[in-house]
Amino acid sequence: MNSALKKRIGNVLSWVMTFLLMLVICVPGLWVVLTAFRPNSEVLAKPAVWIPQNFNLNNFAKIFGFGAEQVAIPVPAYFTNSLIIALTSTAIALLIGMSGGYAFARYRFRFKNGLFLGLMLSRTVPGIALSLPVFMIWSRIGLIDAKLGLIIVYVALNVPFTVWLIDGFFRQIPKEMSEAAQVDGCTRWEAFWKIEFPLAKSGIASAGIFAFLTSWNEYALASQLTRSTDSKTLPVGLMDFTAQFTIDWAGMSAMAVIIIIPALVLTFLVQKHLIAGLTFGGVKG
């Protein structure tokens, strides 16, 4: 066999492998999206209808309570809960992450390494392992079925990661930047906001997106700690589509799409930010 042919076969093989791999990754997601726009009858048809015949927004109208047909699932309430819980916990985790990350990157203090290691080790415990103790404590202090309860859990879940990520970004910024700003007339605080914060912005944004996605998508803990429309989040709400004998696949998929969209939008926004990145031209590398 000559080498050109070998190369071509290698090429074809690698494309086939790539295709198969992408198929495994993409088809479930694609199927959820397709299902969201098709009527339940078509979804459940036997033999299966592979190529969608009917494409409409009825499922979405249904779960949000528009139109003739409605489902008895309070999706708008879940959506609001999810939004409040994810945004609040992300904001708090970012604030703590920024202060913590900055402190770890810039200051020397007692037990610094131990503390940092402790934060990282806390990530090694699977969240679900903590669900029972959390449930017991939360039930004593009345945080079951409360947004605040979930917010606290998500903050605790996210803080180690945000601290770690933001610490790394602040470490990349030479401390001379802040010193130069202080000599230029800034207070330490001004130097942080005017110089160091803008430079670490992309890191803080990516920590934010990770924290948001963790809170937005979390199911296991939320399913234990929430009960009603007061606090149930979208992933927990998905289970409402399963009744004793039926599962409303189309409605469930429509809701899954609703869950995916904000996450997708945010990821794209931040990805752009990350790619734009920052060149540290102020300092000779």
Add this chain to the structure above:
Amino acid sequence: MAEIALHNVVKNYGKLEVVHGINLNIEHNEFVVLVGPSGCGKSTTLRMIAGLEEISDGTISIGSEIVNELPPRKRNISMVFQNYALYPHMSVRDNLGFGLKIAKQAPDVIEERVREAADVLGLGDLMDRTPAELSGGQRQRVAMGRAIVRNPQAFLFDEPLSNLDAKLRVQMRTEIKKLHQKVKTTVVYVTHDQVEAMTLADRIVVMKDGYIEQVGSPMEVFNHPVNTFVASFIGSPPMNLIPGAIDGDNIRFSDGAHISVPTRLKDKVRNGQEIIFGFRPDDLTPVGHGINESGQQAPMKLVITLAELLGTETILYTQIAGQEILGKMFDPRDIHPGEELNMNLSLDKAHLFDGATGKSVRLD
């Protein structure tokens, strides 16, 4: 414009003391260079003047005010950092104007001052670029522009040229000197490069291990080093130092060789004293190729082991008392390793240091 005074300034990091009670007065408009090997406390001293390091003990005053407790922004100084520390997310214009903007100056005043600084440093065409789009020398200039634009009481430079290549370093060195002549402000400049110190300074402060070893004009420090450390640190190539002992009118080396004690130092030493004999390579020259050929000379025959041609002069490597010694040949001809030359050692500028303390015997 201000004088800066350090009085018994001490710096500790926990139990480790890195600056041990130094005293220094810097005059109005004076260009003072702190020089020393790394770890000698020179940068720490500069950072204490800037207010970026706390002072553990003693006082620092700028103008007539004691500034120990003042944050950097209230000291009215500006600083150029080794890595420039330009703000990467701002244009050159904004970098230059940042300090004035923080000081809430009117936009037209900022514009005016930034333009003036840019003119002085030739930054006119670069105003809208970001630091990433500048070369090393240009960044250096922006860093200096940022310093002068605020018209501070004093400039502090922390090894500003050490990130530049050799050619640019020489060029920027000249520019700094010119800038000082133009803006006439007190300058404290830290470097480990003794050539920078010699060329820039009105006064050199030689530091070692947190102590000031010597303060003086470049000529003073070069011609009259107070101890062997200063003698070997200032000057390139460094001073030759050979241990020996006084034996009557001679200095006797370990291998039995001897030369006369320089006449002007005769009454500074006693018989039997252990000493270190020091002389600059410029003073050991082949007969007819020297610059100090009058006065007291010690003639000797030496075998050259290596010759480095520099153009106007050649550096000669040879051995005295089993030690590698450098000499110079001015107006050079080709020299081959192994060649034996008649050489003169001019004793008029030679130095004697006490063998035990390393201090110049001149000071006793």
